[in-house]
Amino acid sequence: MTLKAVSATGQLGTGFLEESLKTAASGAAFIGCDAGSTDPGPFYLGSGKAQASRDAAKRDTRVMLEAGLDQGIPVLIGSAGTAGAKPHLEWMLEIVRELARERHWHFKLASINTELDRQYLLDQFDAGRITPLDPAPDLTRDILIQAEHIVGMAGSEPFQKALDTGAQVVVSGRCSDVSIFAAIPLRRNIPRGTAWHAGKILECGAASVERRLHPDSLVAELDEEGFTVYPPNERMRCTPTSVVSHTLYENSDPYHLIEPGGALDTSECTYTAVGERAVRVTGSTFVPADRYTVRLEGAVLAGFRSVALGGIRDPLVLRQLDSYLGSLKEVVKKKVADSLALSPVEYEVTWRVYGKDASMGALEPTPVITGHEVGLLIDVLARTQSEASGICSIAWHTALHHPIPEYSGLISNLAFPFSPPGIDAGAAYRFCINHVLTLDDPCGPFAITVEDI
Amino acid sequence: MPQLWELAKLIRSKNAGPFELTFDILFSTAEDFERVKASDVLTAQRFADLYRVPVERVRFFAHEGALAFKISIPRPAFSGDPDDTDVFGGQFHSPLVQLEIQ
Numbered sequence: 001m002t003l004k005a006v007s008a009t010g011q012l013g014t015g016f017l018e019e020s021l022k023t024a025a026s027g028a029a030f031i032g033c034d035a036g037s038t039d040p041g042p043f044y045l046g047s048g049k050a051q052a053s054r055d056a057a058k059r060d061t062r063v064m065l066e067a068g069l070d071q072g073i074p075v076l077i078g079s080a081g082t083a084g085a086k087p088h089l090e091w092m093l094e095i096v097r098e099l100a101r102e103r104h105w106h107f108k109l110a111s112i113n114t115e116l117d118r119q120y121l122l123d124q125f126d127a128g129r130i131t132p133l134d135p136a137p138d139l140t141r142d143i144l145i146q147a148e149h150i151v152g153m154a155g156s157e158p159f160q161k162a163l164d165t166g167a168q169v170v171v172s173g174r175c176s177d178v179s180i181f182a183a184i185p186l187r188r189n190i191p192r193g194t195a196w197h198a199g200k201i202l203e204c205g206a207a208s209v210e211r212r213l214h215p216d217s218l219v220a221e222l223d224e225e226g227f228t229v230y231p232p233n234e235r236m237r238c239t240p241t242s243v244v245s246h247t248l249y250e251n252s253d254p255y256h257l258i259e260p261g262g263a264l265d266t267s268e269c270t271y272t273a274v275g276e277r278a279v280r281v282t283g284s285t286f287v288p289a290d291r292y293t294v295r296l297e298g299a300v301l302a303g304f305r306s307v308a309l310g311g312i313r314d315p316l317v318l319r320q321l322d323s324y325l326g327s328l329k330e331v332v333k334k335k336v337a338d339s340l341a342l343s344p345v346e347y348e349v350t351w352r353v354y355g356k357d358a359s360m361g362a363l364e365p366t367p368v369i370t371g372h373e374v375g376l377l378i379d380v381l382a383r384t385q386s387e388a389s390g391i392c393s394i395a396w397h398t399a400l401h402h403p404i405p406e407y408s409g410l411i412s413n414l415a416f417p418f419s420p421p422g423i424d425a426g427a428a429y430r431f432c433i434n435h436v437l438t439l440d441d442p443c444g445p446f447a448i449t450v451e452d453i
Numbered sequence: 454m455p456q457l458w459e460l461a462k463l464i465r466s467k468n469a470g471p472f473e474l475t476f477d478i479l480f481s482t483a484e485d486f487e488r489v490k491a492s493d494v495l496t497a498q499r500f501a502d503l504y505r506v507p508v509e510r511v512r513f514f515a516h517e518g519a520l521a522f523k524i525s526i527p528r529p530a531f532s533g534d535p536d537d538t539d540v541f542g543g544q545f546h547s548p549l550v551q552l553e554i555q
Contacts, residue, residue, distance in 0.1 A: 038471050041533030041540040135472050135527045244519045248477050252469040252525035254516045271518070302535055348535055361538040363504055363529055365548050381535050430534050431471045 007218045008033040010205035013052025020217040024232035025067035032180040036079020046148045046299035046429025048087030077171045084174025085149035086115040100453045110162035113447045114151045114173030129438045136434040147298040155260030157442035159183035165450045177203035190222045192286035196264040198227040208246035209236040226282030237277035262288040298433035304385040305425040306392035310414030313373045328402045352377040392422040457552040460485040466546035471532035474542045480520040492555045
């Protein structure tokens with residue numbers, strides 16, 4: 001028996017050709033799509049907002065639902081709205097409901113909530129069932145209480161439970177990217193190594209092709225012995241090297257991928273070309289873990305940010321930039337204390353010098369200015385937006401006119417491209433958890449809700 | 454002496470989650486891969502020095518099947534923290550690009 005699995009694209013909202021997905025969906029067992037990532041940083045989990053625009057997410061969802069309903073197969077969306085907390089899940093569900101209303105579609109919709117209840121988390125923490133990964137920030141009860149949102153990265157079991165209700169469309173909060181694609185193959189008795197490995201390749205859409213022309217769909221055909229992977233778009237192709245290379249992407253270990261119930265081991269895999277565009281993968285194994293654990297993600301408010309960006313072009317300022325910035329920082333500190341009554345422990349100003357070491361910070365091996373200009377980014381983080389804005393204003397205005405010994409009289413050192421030079425950037429967050437939670441029941445804390453549409 | 458970029462087909466860094474940074478150096482031919490491997494320019498110690506982490510925190514893999522080196526280290530700052538400089542971790546590979554290979 002062969003099971004055909006389809007990934008619409010690597011991230012919902014980044015697009016794919018409608019034709020690619022429709023070709024792929026023919027004869028498929030399901031269509032899946034990952035919609036989340038921690039890659040763009042803690043803002044999304046902290047704020048409850050999504051990275052993809054609503055219109056772009058709706059377009060991709062519309063094509064997936066159309067193909068799924070046409071074929072009569074399930075459509076699975078995981079890590080809704082980038083971060084998969086409650087507001088993200090609700091945002092995604094509303095897109096699905098709106099599409100159904102507009103197009104008079106009817107189906108059973110299941111949603112999996114993966115945002116965890118605070119009291120539940122505190123109880124688990126007290127019981128020692130939340131343990132750190134490496135490296136991890138220090139976790140305390142206070143942080144568990146203060147975090148804006150905390151999600152558990154669910155495995156494939158909640159998807160299976162949701163499908164057991166008869167749902168055709170399943171939208172999950174935060175979940176393992178791979179679990180979206182492993183859930184149905186595992187239910188149909190595809191061996192675990194094959195199901196998880198194919199899922200790992202599928203979750204990034206067409207990323208595992210030799211030359212990705214644009215984000216697009218990917219197909220895997222799974223059976224008892226292994227799986228065969230190829231792009232439905234004939235203008236792209238998978239090669240053994242492109243597929244094996246993809247197992248490296250965004251993993252810290254190229255052979256082992258940790259999932260909630262164990263680890264995928266690809267160290268003994270064989271990758272063979274099938275025709276011009278497909279690759280056959282065999283030899284994947286799955287090693288069950290002693291404990292079933294789900295990774296936790298949380299974001300806490302770091303403060304409010306205001307920024308100002310200006311160019312420095314004067315060669316005399318450039319040649320003494322370190323001493324210029326050194327004395328400037330002292331003046332800013334004093335002015336902020338005098339004018340706003342704020343002490344340096346109550347805010348943070350980061351002076352980022354593009355053209356010197358801003359990209360790599362302290363790790364920059366050549367922190368010297370070799371060009372004829374630099375960009376100075378003044379980055380202010382404070383307890384309130386109004387404080388951040390006020391400090392930023394003092395900082396850029398002081399920097400603008402800060403003297404150098406070669407000139408007498410008032411000078412203007414910074415070329416600001418904008419008015420106002422300072423921009424309020426809103427709330428900023430930090431990731432505050434890199435821990436796992438041990439579960440007795442893989443579906444335990446994840447509530448499933450079903451609605452008829 | 455060629456520089457690493459002249460032998461590799463891809464040199465990249467990227468987040469492996471918000472707390473780790475991973476580097477991939479991929480080659481088109483086994484010959485180039487083996488040449489770099491034999492040069493001993495890419496080693497766990499080299500990464501420890503370049504990225505200022507204890508060598509025991511460097512995970513170093515030479516992946517023959519993928520014709521690739523993969524190296525993972527703890528992130529210098531967690532992704533998006535106030536002291537982070539690169540949210541995606543996409544530019545940390547830069548000091549590797551021009552390494553001279555024997």
